[in-house]
Amino acid sequence: MAAPAPPPPPPGPAAAQVFRQAPLPYAADALEPVIDRATMEIHYGRHHKAYFDALNGAAATNPELARSSIEQVLANVSRYPALVRNNAGGVWNHTFFWASMAPVGQGGSPSPALAARIATDFGSLAQFQQEFNRAGAGRFGSGWVWLVMKDGKLAVTSTPNQDNPLMDVAETRGTPLLGNDVWEHAYYLKYNNRRADYLTAWWQVVNWNEVNRRFAAAAR
Numbered sequence: 101m102a103a104p105a106p107p108p109p110p111p112g113p114a115a116a117q118v119f120r121q122a123p124l125p126y127a128a129d130a131l132e133p134v135i136d137r138a139t140m141e142i143h144y145g146r147h148h149k150a151y152f153d154a155l156n157g158a159a160a161t162n163p164e165l166a167r168s169s170i171e172q173v174l175a176n177v178s179r180y181p182a183l184v185r186n187n188a189g190g191v192w193n194h195t196f197f198w199a200s201m202a203p204v205g206q207g208g209s210p211s212p213a214l215a216a217r218i219a220t221d222f223g224s225l226a227q228f229q230q231e232f233n234r235a236g237a238g239r240f241g242s243g244w245v246w247l248v249m250k251d252g253k254l255a256v257t258s259t260p261n262q263d264n265p266l267m268d269v270a271e272t273r274g275t276p277l278l279g280n281d282v283w284e285h286a287y288y289l290k291y292n293n294r295r296a297d298y299l300t301a302w303w304q305v306v307n308w309n310e311v312n313r314r315f316a317a318a319a320r
Contacts, residue, residue: 118159118166119191121152130203134305139289144198147285151190151262158184174266185269189262193244196264197281202307211312213319221254231256232280233299242283245299247311248274249318275318278311 124144129137158181159166165173165184173180173188180188201207210218210225222228228247235258236245243260250272257265257272265274280302287298 118156119152119170121149121191122195124198126203131201131305134204134301135201135287136290139285139287142289143281143285144194148190148194151187151194154183155187155191158187171266174264175268177267178269185267186262189264189267192266193262193264193279193281196276196279199310200278200280200307201305202309204304207305207307208309208312210308211315214308214312214315217254217315217319228254228256229303232278233296236280236282236299237296239282245280245282246274246276247278248272248276249315250274252319275314277314277318278306 124140128140128144131140155165162180162184165180170188170192173184174192177185177188209215215225218225218228222231232245232247235256239245239258239260241260243258244262244264245256245258246265248255248257248265254277255272255274257270257274259265259267259270263270264279265272265276267273280299282295282299284293287295291298291301
């Protein structure tokens with residue numbers, strides 16, 4: 101009688117967990133009525149997860165990618181193929197986006213230091229919001245609109261697809277303080293093609309407490 105086959109080795113760690121998706125910082129319906137539950141569930145559970153899955157798939161065959169932080173990947177994204185650029189951007193942008201929002205009435209307001217910087221660089225908070233909304237509405241197709249700190253000053257910029265201002269390929273590089281997603285999947289279920297309405301309503305859920313923290317860190 102032949103000897104029994106040896107048992108298979110235990111499974112190793114899943115290579116697809118190099119980059120891990122954190123839970124949402126609030127319930128899926130916490131941003132209503134500005135952003136509805138269905139949009140949040142699809143946006144986080146399908147779109148954001150898909151970026152993690154694709155990036156982890158790439159990391160499974162790229163040792164350099166697998167041992168890099170997401171910020172290191174973005175800073176050197178020109179060295180990677182388009183798949184990494186698109187999905188690393190999608191991973192970072194959405195993680196940043198979730199933290200940029202809070203339920204209506206819980207986001208606070210600009211700190212005195214940030215309010216003063218906004219007044220200096222844009223004229224007023226209202227003028228800044230108008231410029232930000234124009235940049236978001238004017239982004240052709242899919243992309244993002246950002247408030248960044250660059251050379252000690254604030255600036256509004258926009259990027260296509262899943263690019264962001266941390267990437268070495270960005271037209272305007274800087275430290276992101278606030279960002280809004282203007283891909284249609286971010287707003288279409290509730291606002292249809294009315295991107296301008298979404299941009300205007302979105303200010304109700306901006307997490308100024310987090311923006312203040314980012315500004316203080318960038319201004320050091």
